Amino acid sequence: MLIYANPRHAGHSGRQEMYRGRLVPCHEVPARLEHVLAELARRPLGEIREAPPVARALLEAVHAPRYLRFLETAWQQWVALDPANAALDALPSVWPVRGFRADLEPANFAARLGLYSFDAGTPLTEGTWAAAEAGAACAAAAAFSLAGSGAPRAAVALTRPPGHHAGADFFGGYCFVNNAAVAAQALREQGARRVAVLDVDYHHGNGTQSLFYERADVLTLSIHGDPRTEYPFYLGHADETGAGAGLGFNLNLPLPAGTDFAHWRAALATALARIAAFAPDALVVALGVDTYEGDPISRFRLASGDYLQLGADIAGAGLPTVFTLEGGYAVAAMGTNVVNVLEGFEA
Ligand code: SP5
Ligand code: ZN
Numbered sequence: 001m002l003i004y005a006n007p008r009h010a011g012h013s014g015r016q017e018m019y020r021g022r023l024v025p026c027h028e029v030p031a032r033l034e035h036v037l038a039e040l041a042r043r044p045l046g047e048i049r050e051a052p053p054v055a056r057a058l059l060e061a062v063h064a065p066r067y068l069r070f071l072e073t074a075w076q077q078w079v080a081l082d083p084a085n086a087a088l089d090a091l092p093s094v095w096p097v098r099g100f101r102a103d104l105e106p107a108n109f110a111a112r113l114g115l116y117s118f119d120a121g122t123p124l125t126e127g128t129w130a131a132a133e134a135g136a137a138c139a140a141a142a143a144f145s146l147a148g149s150g151a152p153r154a155a156v157a158l159t160r161p162p163g164h165h166a167g168a169d170f171f172g173g174y175c176f177v178n179n180a181a182v183a184a185q186a187l188r189e190q191g192a193r194r195v196a197v198l199d200v201d202y203h204h205g206n207g208t209q210s211l212f213y214e215r216a217d218v219l220t221l222s223i224h225g226d227p228r229t230e231y232p233f234y235l236g237h238a239d240e241t242g243a244g245a246g247l248g249f250n251l252n253l254p255l256p257a258g259t260d261f262a263h264w265r266a267a268l269a270t271a272l273a274r275i276a277a278f279a280p281d282a283l284v285v286a287l288g289v290d291t292y293e294g295d296p297i298s299r300f301r302l303a304s305g306d307y308l309q310l311g312a313d314i315a316g317a318g319l320p321t322v323f324t325l326e327g328g329y330a331v332a333a334m335g336t337n338v339v340n341v342l343e344g345f346e347a
């Protein structure tokens with residue numbers, strides 16, 4: 001398999017996220033990806049490459065242009081408010097909920113930060129845009145690498161920050177640019193007639209679901225902690241099945257906190273059966289390993305060895321596959337768990 005690494009990822013390094021009235025250290029840290037790279041050095045699975053720049057038109061096929069323009073210059077605007085802000089992260093604290101105007105872009109920076117976000121857990125830092133854009137470039141390059149004769153069966157985008165919570169015009173859940181959606185859109189644009197996006201992160205992929213909710217050419221599926229108790233709460237329920245032309249092309253498989261691999265794997269079998277019926281030309285896997293039993297913010301009970309089977313089950317779909325990297329916060333186990341999925345896929 002081909003692996004695309006993001007050379008800019010470490011520039012995105014948040015200090016603190018809001019949790020229960022306190023600012024606590026960020027869970028989504030650069031060391032996560034360094035552990036994956038270290039494990040890939042121990043267990044090589046393929047050539048590791050850098051990606052060429054991502055086309056703006058591809059980003060704009062996924063995200064609103066005004067959102068991308070905001071993200072590009074948000075850090076500079078934040079520091080312009082007060083030079084002392086350079087030592088702080090930008091964290092939103094005000095949002096336009098039901099009944100407010102979301103069509104207007106406020107002049108006030110804090111108001112724009114809130115307009116384009118949905119939580120106070122996702123700090124925007126000096127290197128956030130560069131990291132997110134370079135991560136999307138990895139996702140696009142991974143998708144494009146699967147075309148043509150002699151193409152590999154699978155390509156991996158080592159994306160950081162993650163992407164699956166980001167929607168057309170909002171960031172949140174540690175995500176800014178939806179890398180899995182960029183990969184799916186790139187696959188469509190290079191000729192795949194139908195693409196499935198399977199999200200195995202502990203948290204529902206609300207951004208990916210919302211981006212494709214009214215489309216029949218991209219089937220979205222997510223296996224995740226039940227949003228009645230788990231983040232992101234407001235989306236990811238079983239009765240969300242798509243709308244308009246996309247009706248029937250979204251499948252949510254929420255599972256209770258405490259779910260072990262045997263029960264998780266049964267949900268995966270349901271998802272894979274739906275994918276087989278859809279008969280896509282390619283698959284995108286939004287690969288979070290926060291389903292791990294040791295994850296500090298999640299409550300499934302997958303063991304490190306289970307990820308080998310998970311990868312093998314996904315390989316059983318028999319499809320050209322792009323992996324994007326999503327969550328996983330047991331930092332020291334991150335390399336083992338991610339590389340186990342990829343090794344299981346290859347076996
Ligand atoms: C990509 C991804 O996995 N995003 C997850 C975002 C979760 N944000 C909410 C985290 C709540 C933190 N709870 C801390 C519990 C400490 N015991
Ligand atoms: Zn997650």
